[in-house]
Amino acid sequence: MNNQTTAAADIDIIDYAPQYQPDFRRLNEEWITRYFELEPADHITLGDPQTHILDPGGFILLARAQGSIVGTGALLYNPDGNWKLAKMAVTDQMQGRGIGYTLCKAILDRARTMGVKRVELVSNRTLLPALHVYGKLGFREIPLGTVMYKRGDIKMAVDL
Template sequence: MNTASATVDILPYAPEHQAAFRDLNHEWITRYFVLEDLDRRMLDDPQGYILDRGGYIFMARYQGQLVGTCALIFEHEGVYELAKMAVTPSAQGLGIGWLLGRAAIEKAREIGAREVELLSNRKLAPALQLYRKLGFAEAPLPASEYQRADIRMVLALS
């Protein structure tokens, strides 16, 4: 991991982060896919869609700028989804995704989750490599509201 990660702060989401949360995710989603209705609901109202439903959002700050984010979304009792992970291209390769992922997993453990799952797409090879490094393993993919989801990964915590 790059030594730059030592100067990255992982922050809990605050209302003033909404534009950065939206922009960071919009940036990667529209680079590879199209923005879907579920994306819009989460990105336009993270407070209502993620936080008020028992989830968490983390922001990464590097050199004074918000350069990354990820969410831990409550799915059902004991199960959370790691979602909306994004690092702006200029800050990729600095270990920021790893730090965000670890923060989300630590929070999941702290709140007693038994499992964290995620949905992704196989063409996002660097992301899948990161998820494997964080301990996620491929699992059967159920029907999803996301058109782009073609892989599900799970990390058992208990």
């Protein structure tokens, strides 16, 4: 893959299938362990996305460049009735090319077609590129409340 010329225009957004579970895990473990540490909830979700994301009604999208999976993101349905953007990741060497924005926009577009009215996310204030993408897509900070991850220190939401 020629990383110098691959841009968001060269990316295919595809639906998750079980054969992509190792990519889903790899991409998320890559970014989490670079900045933070894997937590018990990460191991649960990354180890069994079928049970914890897909079965409750959510979905996972993947970004593919020249046959390689280079990004991922998910929309989860929480028992509290809220939809949550989660597990957003773009591999290090492909960051800065608009892939995260393209992936996140595709997730929000799919959520709209499902009738989802609001999407929330939890992130960390040190992840400035991610927060910039979320802001461009209309997410605004809301009160943090109780969060599942130690690394979560900002909560955002967008009304669709």
